[in-house]
Amino acid sequence: xxxxxxxxxxxxxxxxxxxxxxxxxxxxxxxxxxxxxxxxxxxxxxxxxxxxxxxxxxxxxxxxxxxxxxxxxxxxxxxxxxxxxxxxxxxxxxxxxxxxxxxxxxxxxxxxxxxxxxxxxxxxxxxxxxxxxxxxxxxxxxxxxxxxxxxxxxxxxxxxxxxxxxxxxxxxxxxxxxxxxxxxxxxxxxxxxxxxxxxxxxxxxxxxxxxxxxxxxxxxxxxxxxxxxxxxxxxxxxxxxxxxxxxxxxxxxxxxxxxxxxxxxx
Amino acid sequence: xxxxxxxxxxxxxxxxxxxxxxxxxxxxxxxxxxxxxxxxxxxxxxxxxxxxxxxxxxxxxxxxxxxxxxxxxxxxxxxxxxxxxxxxxxxxxxxxxxxxxxxxxxxxxxxxxxxxxxxxxxxxxxxxxxxxxxxxxxxxxxxxxxxxxxxxxxxxxxxxxxxxxxxxxxxxxxxxxxxxxxxxxxxxxxxxxxx
Numbered sequence: 400x401x402x403x404x405x406x407x408x409x410x411x412x413x414x415x416x417x418x419x420x421x422x423x424x425x426x427x428x429x430x431x432x433x434x435x436x437x438x439x440x441x442x443x444x445x446x447x448x449x450x451x452x453x454x455x456x457x458x459x460x461x462x463x464x465x466x467x468x469x470x471x472x473x474x475x476x477x478x479x480x481x482x483x484x485x486x487x488x489x490x491x492x493x494x495x496x497x498x499x500x501x502x503x504x505x506x507x508x509x510x511x512x513x514x515x516x517x518x519x520x521x522x523x524x525x526x527x528x529x530x531x532x533x534x535x536x537x538x539x540x541x542x543x544x545x546x547x548x549x550x551x552x553x554x555x556x557x558x559x560x561x562x563x564x565x566x567x568x569x570x571x572x573x574x575x576x577x578x579x580x581x582x583x584x585x586x587x588x589x590x591x592x593x594x595x596x597x598x599x600x601x602x603x604x605x606x607x608x609x610x611x612x613x614x615x616x617x618x619x620x621x622x623x624x625x626x627x628x629x630x631x632x633x634x635x636x637x638x639x640x641x642x643x644x645x646x647x648x649x650x651x652x653x654x655x656x657x658x659x660x661x662x663x664x665x
Numbered sequence: 666x667x668x669x670x671x672x673x674x675x676x677x678x679x680x681x682x683x684x685x686x687x688x689x690x691x692x693x694x695x696x697x698x699x700x701x702x703x704x705x706x707x708x709x710x711x712x713x714x715x716x717x718x719x720x721x722x723x724x725x726x727x728x729x730x731x732x733x734x735x736x737x738x739x740x741x742x743x744x745x746x747x748x749x750x751x752x753x754x755x756x757x758x759x760x761x762x763x764x765x766x767x768x769x770x771x772x773x774x775x776x777x778x779x780x781x782x783x784x785x786x787x788x789x790x791x792x793x794x795x796x797x798x799x800x801x802x803x804x805x806x807x808x809x810x811x812x813x814x815x816x817x818x819x820x821x822x823x824x825x826x827x828x829x830x831x832x833x834x835x836x837x838x839x840x841x842x843x844x845x846x847x848x849x850x851x852x853x854x855x856x857x858x859x860x
Contacts, residue, residue, distance in 0.1 A: 449749030
């Protein structure tokens, strides 16, 4: 009890909140030990201190304060009277969320599918363009073949024998159609050197005029040669002869090797 | 917990406040208004005495009554009377306001803001109406020595500690402690004698 006695003098001031920090800490430490007598004394002292509120002169707050309070309280009471909505949960029904989700998935799929279709259409267009080019090439080849056949068959075509020079005894034959061009053909034609081609030259009648370079060809593996010149000189009358030389691949602007075959046009 | 106030046997009768507080638990706006009408003058007078400024005092009183409205379930009617609990909440709020503008804030920095614990009435306490109780307390305070009264008022209404009161009154610390303790004991004896 002696221990309690030293705190009993502080109990009223403790309830009043007037103790300095050290004294307050000491009282609280003692109360924390579970002293029932002192705890009861503190409760009584608190009640006693509360009576001091009556010593303050009573005063009436403004009517506006009561108005504000009642407005707030009524609003809160009404909001609590409404159907309780669980915080964090949406008032939007589940089926609507499901619909939105399905629409979202469908939109994403549609966008992806559209992009895929656009890609496929672009690839199809590219394939169609390539096929068109191929078709045009085939048509041109077919037209050339028709022109060559016409040149070969038409009696109006002028036949020119191209005699081999030096070690080329084989004779080639050219047919010149005044409108369709010149065809040159032969068999057992020796293969030119690697990276070389056989190039056709049109030799003008005019004295001192340079030979006109023309088409190039390599015979096939069997030595068969077929060459079509679609754009020979405009007039056979101005052409003295046709000659063939071996030239580097890509052709030359001027003959660089001896003539292998040649034949007079007239 | 709350219903215990109506079922416990004892000399104390069920007070009007207990009935109103029970209705307040069910968010009865009318009960709240009646509680406000019964106690707002006492609460406002106390807060105004502490803060000495009408507008700030009304803010604090509004906070106190809104706290009561929103947290009525935290008041345990079975353990103590309502008015001391309400006044303790109002005093704590007002002193907190006062300390925000004061260097004395350090004294309660470590105390979290919370509702006051229940104020238990002593055995000698009898139910009295507020008017009679106020008259009796004021009369007893008037009977104290001026120094006792001054020291207690500085502690209660301004939240000063023993040493702060000693400094304010330029009196020895031990003397101030005696004034406060003896004044409160005399007040207690007076209340016991007249109930």
